[in-house]
Amino acid sequence: xxxxxxxxxxxMSVVLELINAAPLATLVAYTSGGLRADHIPLMxxxxxxxxxxxLANDLHEILDANHxxxxxxxxxxxxxxxxxxxxxxxxxxxVPTWNYEVVHVHxxxxxxxxxxxxxxxxxxxxxxxxxxxxxxAAWRMSDMPANFxxxxxxxxxxxxxxxxxxxxxxxxxxxxxxxxxxxAAEALEPSFIAARMKNPLQN
Amino acid sequence: xxxxxxxxxxxMSVVLELINAAPLATLVAYTSGGLRADHIPLMxxxxxxxxxxxLANDLHEILDANHxxxxxxxxxxxxxxxxxxxxxxxxxxxVPTWNYEVVHVHxxxxxxxxxxxxxxxxxxxxxxxxxxxxxxAAWRMSDMPANFxxxxxxxxxxxxxxxxxxxxxxxxxxxxxxxxxxxAAEALEPSFIAARMKNPLQN
Numbered sequence: 001x002x003x004x005x006x007x008x009x010x011x012m013s014v015v016l017e018l019i020n021a022a023p024l025a026t027l028v029a030y031t032s033g034g035l036r037a038d039h040i041p042l043m044x045x046x047x048x049x050x051x052x053x054x055l056a057n058d059l060h061e062i063l064d065a066n067h068x069x070x071x072x073x074x075x076x077x078x079x080x081x082x083x084x085x086x087x088x089x090x091x092x093x094x095v096p097t098w099n100y101e102v103v104h105v106h107x108x109x110x111x112x113x114x115x116x117x118x119x120x121x122x123x124x125x126x127x128x129x130x131x132x133x134x135x136x137a138a139w140r141m142s143d144m145p146a147n148f149x150x151x152x153x154x155x156x157x158x159x160x161x162x163x164x165x166x167x168x169x170x171x172x173x174x175x176x177x178x179x180x181x182x183x184a185a186e187a188l189e190p191s192f193i194a195a196r197m198k199n200p201l202q203n
Numbered sequence: 204x205x206x207x208x209x210x211x212x213x214x215m216s217v218v219l220e221l222i223n224a225a226p227l228a229t230l231v232a233y234t235s236g237g238l239r240a241d242h243i244p245l246m247x248x249x250x251x252x253x254x255x256x257x258l259a260n261d262l263h264e265i266l267d268a269n270h271x272x273x274x275x276x277x278x279x280x281x282x283x284x285x286x287x288x289x290x291x292x293x294x295x296x297x298v299p300t301w302n303y304e305v306v307h308v309h310x311x312x313x314x315x316x317x318x319x320x321x322x323x324x325x326x327x328x329x330x331x332x333x334x335x336x337x338x339x340a341a342w343r344m345s346d347m348p349a350n351f352x353x354x355x356x357x358x359x360x361x362x363x364x365x366x367x368x369x370x371x372x373x374x375x376x377x378x379x380x381x382x383x384x385x386x387a388a389e390a391l392e393p394s395f396i397a398a399r400m401k402n403p404l405q406n
Contacts, residue, residue, distance in 0.1 A: 002262065039204070070238035079336055139284055
């Protein structure tokens with residue numbers, strides 16, 4: 001990815017928070033059939049990304065063990081109008097741009113077909129997403145009839161991705177003056193990206 | 204992409220509207236250095252996607268003429284809790300899922316370094332995004348000093364992508380009963396994906 005220094009997100013806690021806040025990843029692989037992308041919610045557990053696909057998804061068949069993949073997590077994004085820069089009338093030397101935050105995790109994927117791995121992956125994903133969504137009223141896997149749960153586990157394949165490189169890009173007008181950056185943020189309020197533009201948090 | 208028939212978006216007008224509504228694309232290529240993705244606003248003009256990159260972005264140097272690329276456009280997405288299905292108490296045979304809409308455009312990319320092509324691309328992109336953002340107060344390229352505009356045009360490379368295959372996926376609970384689909388949509392209101400779940404629009 002094109003990554004000018006101004007926009008490199010060097011704070012790994014921000015990178016991990018972006019993954020946590022936007023878990024629906026685009027998992028990209030190059031295969032004998034060309035480029036391919038699947039959209040899968042993932043979670044970082046210790047130093048691995050974990051997730052699962054349907055058994056009917058041939059991804060687990062066409063990728064070799066340790067196949068290289070690129071996982072893209074996308075935060076909020078917005079068009080930035082030159083009209084929003086307070087400095088615009090000074091010189092009119094301004095152009096539109098697009099702000100966004102993304103994380104790229106390059107890594108190697110390994111699929112797991114055993115029941116224990118599958119149960120561990122779905123259990124961890126569901127606990128996080130359910131608690132976030134429903135708090136104390138979180139749905140639990142034990143709510144399902146046991147035979148139904150086994151049937152659903154039989155219909156998936158778990159995987160983990162071992163990262164080899166992690167890149168964060170926070171393109172949030174850090175290359176502008178504070179006044180112009182905050183002026184553009186104000187025009188986008190209220191939004192997640194406006195909050196991020198006000199405080200891009202880089203080391 | 205794994206694309207069960209229930210979720211295939213067969214209405215090309217919906218596919219084009221998804222591109223129009225979420226123009227910040229993930230442009231993926233397989234290069235001698237491995238997988239690579241760049242995030243670039245694109246627009247469909249006639250039957251081509253058009254966009255531009257910074258001259259400093261080496262993408263235009265490392266991709267051959269007509270290099271295969273995959274362009275991903277991502278609409279809204281949301282975690283779907285089993286708690287939201289009115290049918291849940293009947294059998295408890297429900298599991299969490301994630302809903303989303305995406306468009307994949309497979310195609311071949313061609314870069315253009317001539318001033319006319321670059322001016323045409325930025326002119327078309329800016330007109331659409333500015334009018335959408337600012338209406339009658341839209342910023343215009345003619346607001347820039349002429350020498351500044353030439354300097355900016357010298358700093359970019361235009362490109363077009365000729366699609367070879369377009370896939371739309373609208374994963375909006377169409378595999379559930381109407382009552383369960385609408386129950387989950389209600390839990391997500393107000394949101395873009397709730398509106399889409401209420402009316403998935405497929406041919």
